Amino acid sequence: MIIETQLNDGTPVCIRRVRKDDEQRIKDGIAQLSPQSRYLRFFSGMREAPPQVLRALVTVDGHDHIAWGALRSDLPDTPALGVVHAFREADDPGTAEFSVAVVDEYHGRGLARLLCAVLLLDCQREGLEHLSVNILPENRPALTLARSLGAEGTGYEDGITQLEIDIGEALASLRAESDVPGLAAVFEQFNASPAD
Numbered sequence: 001m002i003i004e005t006q007l008n009d010g011t012p013v014c015i016r017r018v019r020k021d022d023e024q025r026i027k028d029g030i031a032q033l034s035p036q037s038r039y040l041r042f043f044s045g046m047r048e049a050p051p052q053v054l055r056a057l058v059t060v061d062g063h064d065h066i067a068w069g070a071l072r073s074d075l076p077d078t079p080a081l082g083v084v085h086a087f088r089e090a091d092d093p094g095t096a097e098f099s100v101a102v103v104d105e106y107h108g109r110g111l112a113r114l115l116c117a118v119l120l121l122d123c124q125r126e127g128l129e130h131l132s133v134n135i136l137p138e139n140r141p142a143l144t145l146a147r148s149l150g151a152e153g154t155g156y157e158d159g160i161t162q163l164e165i166d167i168g169e170a171l172a173s174l175r176a177e178s179d180v181p182g183l184a185a186v187f188e189q190f191n192a193s194p195a196d
Contacts, residue, residue: 003118003189004073005182008110012074015118015186018067018083023058026069028079032103057085063126064088066096068118070111081106084115086123086131096123098131098165100145110180112145117174117186120149124167131165149173 003015018026060067069083082102089095098119102111123131133151135142136159143161149170151163177183 001190003186005114005185005189007106007114007182008180011109012072013070013081013111013114014073015068015070015114017062018058018060018069020058022069022080023054025080026057026083027054032079032105057083066119066122066126068115068122070115079103082111082115084119086119086128088128089132094127094129095164096128096131098133107141110182113174113177113180114182114186116145116149117171117183118190120167120171120174121187121190124171129167131167133163133165134160135163137161
């Protein structure tokens, strides 16, 4: 399934499931993150993701690990603009650990919300009810995004804020948003497509 939509500024993007052969594209996307963005996403100052992390990010089965990435529709050979993941928790199969990363050049353009909408729809289709998310307290944009999806705090450990998102409530809040024009296309195309 490929979802064609646009960012808030009209930039055309397609959102599709992450595949094994996306490893280099994701590596290139991580390299485009600023050192600050890499630290906030991976809780580490690493310049590039270790091979085992990259392999884990592209080892997607669509049930226990759900992942979607965004690419420029008009520039298909560019690195990933953003990626969103949900890893089902072994001890709580109704919950998955959630993460999202968007390259700095595309911050503030609605891409994170588009990626979240697709991931949430897919998670709901796969029987998940909640997402857990770990965010550094200084990552204000991620906290703002999570709270806009209805996230509620569940704890604070080792300097990391722990939150939980109810998938149904998050989708309802995204459906009600009017300031991200590309969301309507996401909902329309996802709901019209069979699971694959």
